[in-house]
Amino acid sequence: MSTTDLPPAGRSVPAPSEGAGTDPWRQPLSVWATAGAAVVAFMGIGLVDPILPSIAEGLEASPSQVSLLFSSYFLVTAVAMLVTGFISSRIGGKATLLLGLALVVVFAALSGASGSVGELIGFRAGWGLGNALFVATALSVIVGAAVGGMESAIVLYEAALGVGIASGPLVGAVLGDWHWRAPFFGTAVLMAVGFILITTLLKAPPRPAQKTRLGDPLRALAHGGLSTTATTALFYNFAFFTVLAFTPFVLGMSPYGIGAVFFSWGVLVAVSSVVVAPRLQHRLGSVRTLHVALGLLLVLQAAIAVSAGLDARAGVVAAVVLTGVPIGMNNTVFTEAAMEVSDAPRPVASAGYNFVRWMGGALAPFVATKLGEEVSPVLPYVVGAACCLVAMGVLVLRRHHLGALTA
Structure with a gap:
């Protein structure tokens, strides 16, 4: 199953008859191979976090220049989301996965061999293209191969996301303590193993049977519910990546110290994604759960700002780690909301949604780091808290478009 094989929103995905009621963790090897590669793909998001100060020192770059490692990665990821369905509907899901993996292997290795910060930024952009092709296709491939249908597939996908985000900083710290180039070469090796397994x-x-047209994801954004969800997610992602990309410069720790902080954060992201979010959704509904998660992230961003202003490192660490709870909740609920709120085919709606929301991930690292460099290390978190407030406001003002999520 490629990304265009997921049924339109509003239609259920039938579970295979033999898999109904089965344990979502009892899956074929093909599913585990895809999920394992997804873990490594998501590792790439936080992999550079512990080594950002080391990269800045090794390549004689400013923090804002190094932050472009995130911005170039997510900008290309966002734009590439518009073409993933077009590609996968023509060459198939497996070929798209392998193409994405191959690009990550090549550009991760080139990143490790970079001789300047400009080269590294460019190679991370190529890495973002490969990651977009892989990640955008992985969920639909897991849905097609998993026992237990859509629910089991989403549990596995979110688990892979959580484990990848949690382990990325840890792997980056362990290898980065040896040399800042090592995490990039390590990722290339792991993705090569994933390529072989898949x-x-x-x-x-x-x-x-039906091929996706290039303009379909943008047309899907004309739907009020999808555009509301995507716009809300853009502001949320700005807050999210302010924490992820700027905080390493505030902590002033070694790679191991930064890795430990973000590993703990990532564990909470994983647990919150797989355990907390589904339970709250069942009790409160998707929209109320988003309000709870965005409100909690707002409070924690304010706590980071206050702690940073007082130069209280312990407070910064505690608040940063705790942001893993609302970030995990938001990741899960936004993923499901994007697939359910629109009447467009799910992969098309998802592509349009991801194009908008990853723009937040592209803007935040550079903007936040520049504000921290030139104004105050407190200001990025104030802006992040304001973005959470704006996101909640969008949900309130455009709630009439979200009936599919409240029914």
Whole structure:
């Protein structure tokens, strides 16, 4: 199954008859191979976090220049989301996964061999293209191969995201303590292993009968519910990546120290994504759960700002780690909301949504770091808190477009 094979929003995905009621963790090897590669793909998000100060020192770059490692990665990821469905509906889901993995292997290795910060920024952009092709296709491939249908697939996908985000800083710290180049080469090796496993274990799913057009994701954003969800997620992602990209410069720790902070943060992201978010959704509904998560992230951003202003490192660490709870909740609820709120085919709606929301991830690292450099290390978190407030305001003002999420 490629990304265009997911049914339109509003239609259920039938679970395979033999898999109904089964444990979502009992899956074929092909599913685990895809999920394992997804873990490494998501590792790439936080991999550079512990080594950002080391990269700045090794390449004689400013923090704002180094922050472009995130911005170039997510900018290309955002734009590439518009073409992933077009590509996968023509060459198939397995081929798209392998193409994405191959690009990550090449550009991760080139990142490790960079001789300047400009080269590294460019190679991270290429890495973002490969990551977009892989990540955008992985969920639909897991849905097609998993036992237990959509619910089990989302649990596995969110678990992979959580484990990847949690382990990325840890791997980056361990390898980065040896040399800042090592995490990039390590990622290339791991993704090469994933390429081999998917090549050998995953059976190529049939190509969809209807091909996705290039303009379909942008047309899908004309839907009020999807544009509301995407705009809200853009502001949320700005707050999210302010924490992820700027905080390493505030902590003033070694790679191991930064890695430990963000590993703890990532564990909470994983637990919150898989355990907390579904339970709150069941009790409160998707929109109320988003309000709770955004409100909690706002409070914690304010706590980071206050602690940073007082130069209280322990307060900064505690608040940063705790942001993993609302970030995990938001990741899960936004993923499901984007698939359910629109009447467009799910992969098309998801592509349009991801194009908008990853723009927040592209803007935040550079803007936040520049504000921290030139004004105050407190200001980025104030802006992040304001973004959470704006996101909540968008949900309130455009709530009439979100009936599909409250029904």
